[in-house]
Amino acid sequence: MSLQNYMILEAVILPIKHGLESDFEATFKKASKILSSMDGYLSHELHKCIEVQGKYLLLVRWKTLESHTIGFRNSVEYQEWKKLLHHFYEPFPTVEHFEEIEI
Structure with a gap:
């Protein structure tokens, strides 16, 4: 993989406290602006589990x-991110990083 295509994928399962899902989603929209303003940021997605x-x-x-x-x-900016979002998690999520392999 060429250096210009180098990218890291951060993957996090976010367990949100029962009953706070709508508040979390609304707050995450605000917090997304913080994330997308950071140096080295490329993109992000948030998915809600069906099951x-x-x-x-x-x-x-x-x-x-x-x-x-x-x-x-x-x-x-991370301090603001924490203030906005960390109280929604139970338990606190594990963050993992992945790199793409060529197949």
């Missing part, structure tokens, strides 16, 4: 792993 109420999948594409783990997480 399990309150379960969401967040996929974020970053230019590099450090764009997320250092740039975003050490930013002032």
